[in-house]
Amino acid sequence: xxxxxxxxxxxxxxxxxxxxxxxxxxxxxxxxxxxxxxxxxxxxxxxxxxxxxxxxxxxxxxxxxxxxxxxxxxxxxxxxxxxxxxxxxxxxxxxxxxxxxxxxxxxxxxxxxxxxxxxxxxxxxxxxxxxxxxxxxxxxxxxxxxxxxxxx
Numbered sequence: 001x002x003x004x005x006x007x008x009x010x011x012x013x014x015x016x017x018x019x020x021x022x023x024x025x026x027x028x029x030x031x032x033x034x035x036x037x038x039x040x041x042x043x044x045x046x047x048x049x050x051x052x053x054x055x056x057x058x059x060x061x062x063x064x065x066x067x068x069x070x071x072x073x074x075x076x077x078x079x080x081x082x083x084x085x086x087x088x089x090x091x092x093x094x095x096x097x098x099x100x101x102x103x104x105x106x107x108x109x110x111x112x113x114x115x116x117x118x119x120x121x122x123x124x125x126x127x128x129x130x131x132x133x134x135x136x137x138x139x140x141x142x143x144x145x146x147x148x149x150x151x152x
Contacts, residue, residue, distance in 0.1 A: 019056045024064055026072070035068050038077055042067070042084060043094045051094060063092075 020039075026032040036053060042063060044055035052060040052067075063084065070080040081093075090096055098106050138146065 019060065020053055020064060021061070024061070024068065026068055031068070031071050034077060035064070035071055038067050038071075038080055039064055041081070041094050043092050045088065045092060063088075 020036075026035060039053040040051050042052045044050045044052050044057055044060040044063075046057035046059050047055045050060075052063045066084065067080055070083055075083065084092055090102075096102055096105075
């Protein structure tokens with residue numbers, strides 16, 4: 001019983017462990033902390049919804065090593081991220097910027113929602129207007145015939 005609980009605990013811990021290998025870790029704890037901070041914002045291009053610290057893909061390992069290499073060369077965090085974005089494109093960022101044409105992507109959801117609400121309101125209003133004139137547009141003969149039918 002204890003062995004199975006231990007095995008379960010080990011599996012749960014192992015699945016949450018980061019993919020950073022011991023040979024990637026920098027000797028300087030401050031630089032390693034900066035590398036981890038930068039890596040949390042970079043997307044694994046293979047896994048696509050994981051940051052490079054959590055991915056076991058070889059490309060993620062290459063990106064982790066590149067981040068550490070740039071930090072060792074003296075780049076700031078922003079310069080390191082800019083270098084990687086220049087090399088791989090803005091898709092590598094987990095949180096894309098809102099500058100340039102990206103504002104259109106950020107605004108598309110709310111704009112389409114407002115457009116759908118307006119389209120629905122116009123459609124419903126048009127249907128209610130179309131139904132009203134049909135009742136009001138009866139001629140006198142039709143009204144008399146309708147009253148006769150309702151009496152019978």
